[in-house]
Structure formats: structure tokens, C-alpha cells
Amino acid sequence: xASSWLCSTPFTVVTTTTTLRKYYTSNNGLAVxxxxxxxxxxxxxxxxxxxxxxxxxxxxxxxxxxxxxxxxSYPQPKPTPxxxxxxxxxxxxxxxxxxxxxxxxDSIEKGIKIDPEIYASLLETCYRFQAIHHGIRLHRLIPPAxxxxxxxxxxxLVRLYASYGYMDEAHDLFDQMTxxxxxxxxxxxxxxxxxQLGLYDDAIALYFQMVEEGxxxxxxxxxxxxxxxxxxxxxxxxxxxxxHVVRYGFGGDGFVLNALVDMYSKCGDIVKARKIFNxxxxxxxxxxxxxxxxxxxxxxxxxxxxxxxxxxxxxxxPDSFSISAILTGVSSLDVGVQVHGWVIRQGVEWSLSIANSxxxxxxxxxxxxxxxxIFNQMPEKDIVSWNSIISAHCKHSEAIAYFEKMExxxxxxxxxxxxxxxxxxxxxxxxxxGERLFALMYEKYKMKPIMEHYxxxxxxxxxxxxxxxxxSIIVDGMGSEAAGPxxxxxxxxxxxLHGNVTIGEISANKLFELEPDNEHNFVLLMKIYENTGRLxxxxxxxxxxxxxxxxx
Numbered sequence: 001x002a003s004s005w006l007c008s009t010p011f012t013v014v015t016t017t018t019t020l021r022k023y024y025t026s027n028n029g030l031a032v033x034x035x036x037x038x039x040x041x042x043x044x045x046x047x048x049x050x051x052x053x054x055x056x057x058x059x060x061x062x063x064x065x066x067x068x069x070x071x072x073s074y075p076q077p078k079p080t081p082x083x084x085x086x087x088x089x090x091x092x093x094x095x096x097x098x099x100x101x102x103x104x105x106d107s108i109e110k111g112i113k114i115d116p117e118i119y120a121s122l123l124e125t126c127y128r129f130q131a132i133h134h135g136i137r138l139h140r141l142i143p144p145a146x147x148x149x150x151x152x153x154x155x156x157l158v159r160l161y162a163s164y165g166y167m168d169e170a171h172d173l174f175d176q177m178t179x180x181x182x183x184x185x186x187x188x189x190x191x192x193x194x195x196q197l198g199l200y201d202d203a204i205a206l207y208f209q210m211v212e213e214g215x216x217x218x219x220x221x222x223x224x225x226x227x228x229x230x231x232x233x234x235x236x237x238x239x240x241x242x243x244h245v246v247r248y249g250f251g252g253d254g255f256v257l258n259a260l261v262d263m264y265s266k267c268g269d270i271v272k273a274r275k276i277f278n279x280x281x282x283x284x285x286x287x288x289x290x291x292x293x294x295x296x297x298x299x300x301x302x303x304x305x306x307x308x309x310x311x312x313x314x315x316x317x318p319d320s321f322s323i324s325a326i327l328t329g330v331s332s333l334d335v336g337v338q339v340h341g342w343v344i345r346q347g348v349e350w351s352l353s354i355a356n357s358x359x360x361x362x363x364x365x366x367x368x369x370x371x372x373x374i375f376n377q378m379p380e381k382d383i384v385s386w387n388s389i390i391s392a393h394c395k396h397s398e399a400i401a402y403f404e405k406m407e408x409x410x411x412x413x414x415x416x417x418x419x420x421x422x423x424x425x426x427x428x429x430x431x432x433x434g435e436r437l438f439a440l441m442y443e444k445y446k447m448k449p450i451m452e453h454y455x456x457x458x459x460x461x462x463x464x465x466x467x468x469x470x471x472s473i474i475v476d477g478m479g480s481e482a483a484g485p486x487x488x489x490x491x492x493x494x495x496x497l498h499g500n501v502t503i504g505e506i507s508a509n510k511l512f513e514l515e516p517d518n519e520h521n522f523v524l525l526m527k528i529y530e531n532t533g534r535l536x537x538x539x540x541x542x543x544x545x546x547x548x549x550x551x552x
Contacts (some may be wrong), residue, residue: 020086162193296329363392462494
């Protein structure tokens with residue numbers, strides 16, 4: 001029996017730009033746009049001397065003039081992407097907060113002067129309790145002069161609004177703040193808010209304005225900005241931020257170094273990510289998971305195994321994230337079995353992610369009995385669990401049986417569920433069952449079919465020899481113009497299997513337009529002609545293939 005690699009020696013977001021207010025007209029009438037900001041970022045961080053001074057001037061003038069207008073429109077409670085996914089605290093805590101606000105309101109009406117620290121403390125409570133509606137009510141009670149002059153109170157209100165996606169309101173408050181160039185806190189809050197909404201270029205632009213105005217970034221600024229750089233793959237901007245990290249004295253901070261590892265790995269520079277990882281003085285679970293995820297993402301299995309093993313040898317206990325990453329990121333069944341055994345021996349707390357990953361590992365290697373055993377032992381199951389076990393049986397009729405159990409458990413399927421189910425029907429040539437599932441998807445669960453669903457239906461009809469139906473699902477369902485090479489390719493292959501020349505020619509001609517250099521499409525049409533005795537047409541396609549410089 002081979003020695004366990006676990007004991008081996010290691011090897012050495014949303015819509016339009018809101019930060020820019022969709023547009024901002026400076027004194028000289030120039031509008032600052034997304035492209036301006038991104039162009040500036042790319043030019044200003046380079047060593048070239050021909051930096052676009054016109055754009056730079058725009059960014060320098062990207063200062064809010066709204067400070068001249070001290071009026072403020074209180075936000076109306078509305079669902080934002082960040083609110084929709086929030087898990088509220090128990091109602092009792094909201095009731096207690098409600099009572100405190102009632103008492104505060106009564107005190108104000110009686111003319112009692114409220115200490116600013118009380119407002120700050122209550123804003124902190126609203127933030128911690130995820131109580132945006134109470135925060136809006138509290139905002140109405142805070143004197144405007146206090147908000148304008150007390151950076152502690154105004155900063156916490158900016159954070160509250162930004163954390164819930166109320167970016168216009170947060171930025172309006174930010175614009176009216178005095179002395180905001182003295183603290184990084186309000187800047188960090190806005191940057192974080194834009195990043196959470198996927199408005200990455202807004203977040204980056206705000207960071208560079210912050211630096212240009214002389215606001216010193218702190219420990220919490222850099223992880224936010226580096227996450228943004230990694231999110232859109234701006235390695236050059238990330239490198240500039242890295243230089244700022246060193247300049248401001250955070251080059252040895254583990255919190256910031258973890259963010260650098262993550263940024264470089266997401267930008268594709270895995271070598272630099274590893275170099276920084278090696279410099280982290282005290283690695284925590286975030287450090288190890290960042291490096292492990294980087295190797296898994298780039299398909300570097302040996303390196304991922306090495307990091308996991310080194311993690312164990314240095315005494316860092318893997319968590320559910322790292323265990324799931326190594327299970328799903330490494331193709332070796334032997335590794336999966338050893339990790340599974342280690343989890344059992346170490347008494348690692350069982351989690352959904354680990355169990356789901358083990359189902360995938362065993363099913364990918366045909367060990368359906370093990371996959372079923374793990375699934376059946378799970379105390380709770382989520383949509384990923386059900387999708388994993390259904391996908392594991394994509395060549396077996398049990399896939400439909402598991403789907404029925406899923407419905408009985410009141411778990412709603414998603415689009416991935418139906419891809420696996422219809423694929424199973426296609427493999428087993430269960431045309432009627434596949435049609436019922438396809439109809440169920442949009443009739444009962446109100447899901448609009450996507451490309452993968454249409455592809456499964458083409459495969460379902462194609463394998464069953466129902467070429468006309470397969471063609472119809474593309475033309476009448478997906479739309480011939482919207483259908484891509486995957487759908488037309490599946491239809492062409494079905495025509496080859498069943499000798500349908502007419503639809504085969506239509507499919508091939510579409511593919512010749514979509515993939516003019518894919519010789520496989522020409523070869524399939526040639527074989528269709530050859531199998532049906534149309535040798536002249538076969539030679540015509542062969543000549544077309546040669547004229548395009550494609551080998552056969």
C-alpha cells in the first residue's frame with residue numbers, strides 16, 4: 001500500500017456608475033465617465049511620461065460640490081441586493097431598539113440635549129443588528145449640524161447606508177462631511193459598499209481620489225481595494241496598490257498580505273501570489289485557504305496537494321473550505337479517500353460543503369454506492385446536495401427518483417437540477433420523461449430555459465432519432481440566431497448518426513458561419529454524404545476544406 005501523501009515531506013454588480021453620479025460636470029464642463037477613470041488608472045500607474053493630464057485633471061476635480069447644498073433627502077426603505085440577502089436578528093432585539101428610539105424621540109421633544117456618543121452608539125447598534133429601517137429613523141433625529149460637524153457620527157451613518165446598498169445616500173452624507181480627509185473610515189465604508197454591489201471601477205476611483213487628497217489608508221483599506229482589483233483582474237492597478245501597501249508600512253501585516261495573495265492569484269499571477277504567501281510571518285486559515293484556492297483554480301493539483309500537506313505539518317487544522325477545495329480540486333480518487341479518512345479520524349465537524357464535495361468525488365469515479373451512503377447519512381441537505389446526487393446518477397433512472405424525493409422534501413430545484421435531469425433522460429432515451437421535465441421547469445417553477453437546457457433537449461431528440469423535433473427546439477425554442485455552435489454541433493452529430501441529409505446540411509452551413517476554422521464540422525458533413533452515397537457532394541466539401549487550408 002502506497003504511503004499516504006498526507007504524511008509526506010512537503011515540496012520547497014449592478015447597473016450604472018454611482019460614484020461618478022452617472023456623470024459629473026466640473027467647472028470647465030468636462031464630464032467624468034467610467035472609461036475616463038479606467039483610462040486614468042491604466043495611464044497614471046505606468047512609467048510613461050505621457051499620462052493623460054486632461055483626465056487626471058478631471059479626477060482631481062472629482063470632488064463633490066454638493067457640500068454647498070446642506071439639504072438631504074432621507075432614503076425611503078427599499079429592497080437593495082444587499083438587503084435582500086440579509087438575515088435579520090430576532091424580533092426581540094428589534095423591539096428593544098424600537099423602544100430605545102421611542103425614548104430618544106421623547107427626550108428630544110422635551111428639549112433634552114443628546115450627547116453625540118449616544119447617536120454614534122445607536123448607529124453602531126443599527127449596523128450590528130442589520131436594522132436599516134431603524135437607522136433611517138435615527139438619521140431623522142440627528143441634528144444636521146451635528147452630522148455635518150461630527151465625523152464620528154456621520155462616518156457611522158455612511159457605513160450603515162453603504163452596507164445596505166444605499167450608495168447615493170451614503171455618498172451624499174460623505175460629501176457633506178467636514179474633516180473627512182483626516183480619517184480612512186468613511187472612505188473605507190464607501191469603497192466597501194461599491195465593491196459589494198460589484199461597482200468595482202467606482203471603488204477603485206474612490207481609492208485613488210482618497211490617496212490623491214492625502215488621506216492615509218489604514219489596515220482595512222487595502223484588503224477592500226485589493227479584493228476589487230482581483231474581482232476584475234486589474235493586475236496593474238493591483239501592483240500599484242501593492243506599492244502603496246509598502247509605502248504606508250503594511251508590507252508585513254498578515255491581514256494585508258492575505259489580500260495580496262488573493263488578488264494576485266485571481267489576476268493569474270500565481271508565482272507572485274506564492275512569493276507573498278511565503279513571506280507571511282504567521283499564516284492563519286485565510287492564508288492557507290487563499291493559496292490552496294489559487295492552485296485549485298488554476299488546475300495545479302500537485303501544488304494544491306503540497307499546500308494542504310504543508311498546512312497539516314505546520315499544525316494548522318483545515319476547515320471546511322480547505323477540505324472542500326482539496327476534494328473538488330484534485331482528480332485523484334486516492335487523495336479523496338485519504339482526505340475522507342482523515343476527516344473521520346480527526347473528528348472534523350461535518351459540514352454540508354464537505355459532504356457535498358465527497359459526493360462529487362465518489363460519483364466522478366463511479367463509486368455511486370459511496371456517494372449514496374454519504375448522501376443518505378447527511379442530517380441536512382441543501383440544493384447542492386440534491387444536485388450532486390442527481391448529477392451522480394445522470395446515466396441512471398435513479399436521477400428521476402431522487403428528483404421526486406427532492407420535491408417531497410420541499411426543496412425547489414434550480415436550473416442546474418434540470419440540466420442533470422434532462423441529460424439523464426437523453427442518455428436513457430426517455431423522451432416523454434424529458435419533455436415532461438422541460439415543461440415542468442417553466443410551467444411549475446417559472447424558469448426560463450437557458451442554452452444548456454436547449455442543448456439537452458437537442459441531445460434528447462437527437463439520440464432518439466427525432467431529428468425534426470431537435471431542429472424545431474432550436475428554431476422555434478431557442479431561435480436559430482441565438483443558438484450557438486454547441487446546439488448546432490449536437491444537431492449535426494445527430495444527423496450523422498441517423499443519416500438526415502437535409503437538416504444535416506442546414507446545421508453544417510450554420511456551423512461554417514459560426515466556426516469557419518473547425519474542420520470537425522466539415523468532416524461530419526462529408527461522412528453524412530458518404531454514408532448516403534452522395535460522393536460528389538462529399539468531394540465538394542473536401543475541396544472546400546482544402547481551400548480553407550484545413551487538414552483532413
